[in-house]
Amino acid sequence: GSWTGPGGGAFGGTYNPAVDPGGVYTYTVSGPSPCPDSVATVTIARTVAPNAGTNGTLTACSDDDPEPLIDHLGGTPDAGGTWTAPGGGAFAGTFDPASDPPGVYTYTVSGTPPCSNASATVTVGVNTAPDAGSNGTITVCSNAASFNLFGQLGGSPDGGGAWTGPGGGAVSATYVPGSSTPGVYTYTVNGLPPCTNASAQVTVDQVQAPNAGTNRSFAVCSDDAVFDLIDELGGTPDAGGSWTGPGGVPHGPSFDPATDVSGAYTYTVTGNAPCANASATLTITVRAAPNAGSDGTITVCSDDASFSLLSALGGTPAGNGTWTDPGGDPFSGTFQPGASQAGVYTYTVTGQAPCTPAVATVTVTVNTAPDAGNNASISICSDDAPLDLFAQLGGAPDAGGSWTAPGGAPHSGSYDPALDGPGAYTYTVTGLAPCDDASAVVTVSEVEAPDAGTSVVISVCSNDGSFSLLGQLGGTPDNTGSWTAPGGGAFGGTFVPGTSQTGLYTYTVPGSPPCSNAVSTVDVSVV
CATH class of the missing domain: 2.60.40 (Immunoglobulin-like)
Known part of the structure; x- marks a missing residue:
């Protein structure tokens, strides 16, 4: 037979509520002559389905103003529906990041029978607003110890922010008096969108430290000419200070080897608060003596660059001495971590009679550099079994390191496609100081598994x-x-x-x- 629709037009016989109108549909079977045609009808009443829109998402900042969730549904949802919160309780429909929990909020529009109710969801995430603390001020001396600007901020600022200096350029959080520029340092903590960045300032005032030069020890002959003591100090000492001789007795600015005794001659320059007075000492021996410096100790990493052992000695050693290694054999004086032997290296400076040779030692400790292996990239299916990320690293990585996920959060090192997301997973092996930590990255890409439904x-x-x-x-x-x-x-x-x-x-x-x-x-x- 054949079908006709409510308007009398031809109809295929399959009713689609989304596009076909309600009304009377007629089915006609032609009868062979002389039989008449046989006719039957189907009357269809069509009710408009409710529209709750399509699922949407909202990411808010914890200090944002409240806003209606219906604005974040897709499509054109009907008004007048009801909301439920993530726990299933009733919800007014306006999300307040300061008090409402993140999660899935469901909007339901009741349907007129035979239509079912329609529902759509808004998945809400709330990012915490950044806190850069409050402004601070500090006055320091130009020779004070380095300090962390972060500790000068008020309040409880978030870590992980960035600093800019007085000129607006990026700087580290460590202020080095005498090297860093005084002024206003700005700390900025980036907000995770949609949160805006937060900033606070530390104003640093710096007072120039007095400079008495640096200590020196030297020998002179008793028939040497008179000389100015200030000229023998290291560095660039300020003029205008005062001298004391051995025992703390005031002394003039000149030294006469013919009359002055051996000992410590101290130069003092008065400092302006908060700077302390500066002092430097000349230790003078009225006899030529060799100087091998003072014993030193140094710990290096096995992958550090070569360096001169002379720089590890204390004092002011002469540069014309000779070195022996821990076994007593001659040594060049240049230590190559990873190749040179660890142990005690001896430096000897030969003195002219009646002086005996001068000897100093450098004790070198070498710590092995950590090995995190080599970077790797893998591709897996979203329904694969968990796998060990450590086994994916190249090279011969050290065991016992730690893993972080793409967002920086700690990770177990076992990648489960059902739980973990693709991205860069970082393996870090902690180095024993002074060795830096070693890191390698396994980049995971994930292919979505096909879905054939269920039988x-x-x-x-x-x-x-x-x-x-x-x-x-x-x-x-x-x-x-x-x-x-x-x-x-x-x-x-x-x-x-x-x-x-x-x-x-x-x-x-x-x-x-x-x-x-x-x-x-x-x-x-x-x-």
């Missing part, structure tokens, strides 16, 4: 209308697969009762490497 068993009547087998599968199968009929031949996916073969129809969705294909079945019987 079902159905029974239909032989005079039922044709239907799509895809709609019978459980779950949410991808629509990119292909069907095979019970005999193994290709099948279009539309089952026609009374015509199509009964049995097991197989739906296969191909997977992109490294994912395997996904398969499900529809077992159809016809009554």
